[in-house]
Amino acid sequence: MKSIHTPRYQILIAKHSGMCFGVRQALSTTETLLSEKPATILGQLAHNPSVTSRLSEQGAQNADLTSLSAPTPNVIITAHGAADRDRKRWKSAGYQITDTTCPLVKVAHRKLAQLVSRGYLPVIIGQEGHVEVRGLQGDFPNARVILHPHDIPKIPHVKRIGIISQTTQAIDHVRALIQEVRKQRPEVEVVFYDTVCQPTKDRQNSLIELCTAADLILAIGGKNSNNTAQLARTARKLGCKAHHITQASEIREEWLIGIKKIGLTAGTSTLDSSLHAVAQHLEGLAQRASKSTFSPSSNFAGSTSPPIYPSQDPCHRALQPTQKAATSRD
Numbered sequence: 001m002k003s004i005h006t007p008r009y010q011i012l013i014a015k016h017s018g019m020c021f022g023v024r025q026a027l028s029t030t031e032t033l034l035s036e037k038p039a040t041i042l043g044q045l046a047h048n049p050s051v052t053s054r055l056s057e058q059g060a061q062n063a064d065l066t067s068l069s070a071p072t073p074n075v076i077i078t079a080h081g082a083a084d085r086d087r088k089r090w091k092s093a094g095y096q097i098t099d100t101t102c103p104l105v106k107v108a109h110r111k112l113a114q115l116v117s118r119g120y121l122p123v124i125i126g127q128e129g130h131v132e133v134r135g136l137q138g139d140f141p142n143a144r145v146i147l148h149p150h151d152i153p154k155i156p157h158v159k160r161i162g163i164i165s166q167t168t169q170a171i172d173h174v175r176a177l178i179q180e181v182r183k184q185r186p187e188v189e190v191v192f193y194d195t196v197c198q199p200t201k202d203r204q205n206s207l208i209e210l211c212t213a214a215d216l217i218l219a220i221g222g223k224n225s226n227n228t229a230q231l232a233r234t235a236r237k238l239g240c241k242a243h244h245i246t247q248a249s250e251i252r253e254e255w256l257i258g259i260k261k262i263g264l265t266a267g268t269s270t271l272d273s274s275l276h277a278v279a280q281h282l283e284g285l286a287q288r289a290s291k292s293t294f295s296p297s298s299n300f301a302g303s304t305s306p307p308i309y310p311s312q313d314p315c316h317r318a319l320q321p322t323q324k325a326a327t328s329r330d
């Protein structure tokens with residue numbers, strides 16, 4: 001866990017946070033392609049507005065995966081994949097496809113295929129309508145999607161059920177739901193392949209450590225980022241105050257009243273620069289508060305720990321964008 005000391009509070013950064021290798025790779029492939037020729041992204045490359053605007057500044061066009069119509073001859077399948085039949089339809093329509101599907105999403109497709117070939121009814125634990133789930137359902141139209149115990153009745157009464165999970169679900173939630181399936185259907189043979197990706201597990205585990213240390217958690221990422229929303233939800237379940245924010249400007253100063261340690265985490269589609277901007281913004285707020293005449297009723301101005309200024313702090317230097325990129329995780 002990285003730590004930045006300010007005159008007012010400590011900022012802690014989760015050991016595993018921010019963009020995963022899958023989105024990083026998809027972004028890099030897309031940017032290389034855009035530097036060579038015009039291209040259209042079929043959906044959102046990552047569920048993050050900063051990534052979307054960075055790509056549109058480089059000329060990326062957007063089209064819906066189901067539209068079968070794009071303004072450029074080159075089209076890009078996003079990190080969370082698509083059904084094979086969609087790839088084939090775009091290819092048959094004459095488009096050149098660049099496929100940035102994450103290798104761990106491909107594992108989920110392969111595992112579901114194995115279960116189906118062994119005669120299990122396919123079940124996906126995931127969010128109905130999420131691009132990855134739509135891709136899996138496209139390959140296996142018979143698959144049922146469940147997310148909560150009240151979804152279990154959607155599973156027909158068969159003898160064998162084969163379950164996988166959307167890669168970005170919280171593994172604890174997935175395991176609890178499988179237990180519930182086994183409880184409600186004791187007569188059924190239930191097989192589960194764990195397809196929650198390691199970067200998602202790493203971020204969830206780091207969050208537990210962060211929650212132990214911090215009074216407030218800020219989970220940074222797009223509002224439609226499933227794993228960022230999961231991080232905020234998990235933090236609340238662990239008893240922490242938590243907010244899901246997209247950018248630094250959404251932080252409200254009243255959230256910081258009485259807070260001594262702020263924990264930062266970020267979803268797998270969040271740019272390093274967004275995390276860096278939030279940390280800088282918090283440092284700026286603390287510096288300004290220490291110089292101003294704050295209301296005595298405000299604990300925000302009441303730190304007792306000796307200040308270590310960012311420029312003296314080796315942990316802060318590790319946060320500089322160029323160095324962070326060089327040591328990026330996942």
Ligand code: SF4
Pocket residue numbers: 020021022023079080102103104105167168197198199200268
């Ligand atoms: S969240 Fe996991 S599955 Fe999704 S792109 Fe990242 S590494 Fe791949």
